[in-house]
Amino acid sequence: MMRHLSPLLAAALLAGCGDSAPPPAEPPRPVRVATAETRTGGEVVSLAGTVQPQAEVNLGFRIPGRVAERLVNQGDRVQAGQVLARLDRENEDNNLRAARAALVAAQAQLVEARNNQWRQAELLRTGFTTRVRYDQAVQQFTSATSSVEAAQAQLAVAEDRVGYTELVADAPGTVLTRRAEPGEVVAAGQTVFVLAREGGRDAVFAVPAALKDAAPANPEISVALSDNPNVTARGRVREVSPRADPVTGAFEVRVGLIDPPDGLRLGATVTGRMQVSEGGGIELPASALVRGEGGAAVWVVDPRSKAVALRPVEVARHGTTRITLARGVEAGEAVVTAGVQALRPGQVVRLLGEAR
Structure with a gap:
């Protein structure tokens, strides 16, 4: 009898072991989202700088x-x-007096050499001297002339040194x-x-590389005194350093101020504002962007099921804190901005809040 019950008992035991409880459902993952917005204008950025002379x-x-x-x-x-x-200037005055005395002596020697040359020329014409003596007189006159020129040059140097x-x-x-x-x-x-030197003042800023590359060509920049925003001036980029600072990685940008008021004095701390991009598009925080299989993508939350889907997007412009999309997301859709690296397609999420 035991032999007949054992298979039945074994089958019952096996059936009981197969009826295991289903695994517990995964709790929704908390994320932070932002609502995609239609942007009609460009991003305006502000940087602190100082007023410095152009020269x-x-x-x-x-x-x-x-x-x-x-x-x-x-x-x-x-x-x-x-x-x-x-x-x-005591030494220079002494050198000046010595140079003047040397010039006077050289001029006296020149007068003597000129008279001697004239006498030798007359004697040679009448036959009372030799050709050799006449040639010697000519050489002495030439040498005396050179000595005067050298003394004049030395006097000019001495006068310049006194002026220096x-x-x-x-x-x-x-x-x-x-x-x-x-x-x-x-x-x-x-x-x-x-x-x-007078003639121009610059507002000098340390600009991050990403912002420098995103800036439009020849932008107009508004510069205001930091402790008194009512003191303002317009400016244009005058000079961009070709080399980044080795510590900060920022580039020095000099903005020439147009008719700056007296309040924008040298050394004053100022705030510069510039529109770095133009045109519309869907704007989102830069933290929403992830790398998908085909390139840039974002996680979009389904409003009913709260499940996320990875959506490929085309980025039109990169800002310092925000991005503008050309396509891929519609205005009003909820996009994950925090927790993007821990998501998978179809995962249900719990919204922590909506950041505009």
Whole structure:
């Protein structure tokens, strides 16, 4: 009898083992979404910068010496031709007197050589001297003439060196920095003053590479004083550094200010605003973009089932924080912006909130 019951019991046991409970349903994954918006204009970005002169020059003496006088201070406005500092000129004055004396001596020798040549010429004509003596007189006259020319050149150099003892502003401007004081010995060409020439001011910004590449050609930039936004000026890009800063990776961009008010003084902190893109499209936060099999894509949430689908898109413009799509998403659709890397097609999600 046991032999007849064993197969039945075994079949019952096997049937009981096959009726396992279904696996629990996966809970919806929390994500943050944004509603796709139709953008009619471009993105406006703001960057902080400073006002700097368009032309900044280092001024120094052309000869070495000891600074005797400093006639201007940092922040002073100077005019073209104004004396900024003087060197002790005692050595140069002595050299000038020596050069003048040398010229007088050379001129006296020239007069003597000229008279001797004239006498030898007369004697040679009457036969009372030789041709050799006459040629010697001509040579002495030529040598004396050269000596006078050399003495005149040395006098000009000495006069120039006396003039070089005065450091003169070559153009009107403002003294930004002074780097030498009276009594200090300076070398030739050593910077004594840094002068900001008048004639133009720039607003200088450190611009990220992505923003530099996205900027339109010849954009107009609005520049406002940071602590007083009512003080404004228009500007145009005047110069873009070809090399990025090795630390920040940003490029220096100089914006020439057009008729800047006095409030936009040198060194002031300003805010520049520029429209980096134009035209319409569907705009989304840049964090929504992922890499799909065929290129760029976004996760779109079905409004009824709350399931996500990976939608290929075509990106028209990349901004610093937002992107503009040419096609792939319709206005009003919900697009995942946070948690995009952990999703799979058809996965049900739970919305944490809607970021505009």
